[in-house]
Amino acid sequence: MRGGLKAAARKVFQAEWQRCKGHFYGNMLVHVGKRSQAEVSKAMKAVFMQRGEKSAKAKAADVIPMC
Numbered sequence: 001m002r003g004g005l006k007a008a009a010r011k012v013f014q015a016e017w018q019r020c021k022g023h024f025y026g027n028m029l030v031h032v033g034k035r036s037q038a039e040v041s042k043a044m045k046a047v048f049m050q051r052g053e054k055s056a057k058a059k060a061a062d063v064i065p066m067c
Contacts (some may be wrong), residue, residue: 021048 019027025044032040041065050056 025041026044029037029041039064047056047059047063050059
């Protein structure tokens with residue numbers, strides 16, 4: 001079932017499969033030290049708050065070195 005759903009997302013939205021934000025945050029934060037998790041989580045949320053792809057990619061570039 002998921003394979004068909006992924007194919008449909010690629011066809012309709014021209015995008016790859018993406019997990020929900022909650023799972024994405026959790027998967028990312030396991031790679032960050034406990035002391036830094038709140039700061040990195042806040043920065044990741046700032047990426048998702050961006051209105052456009054260009055600004056989101058620029059904000060993500062700021063976050064990546066933190067991880």
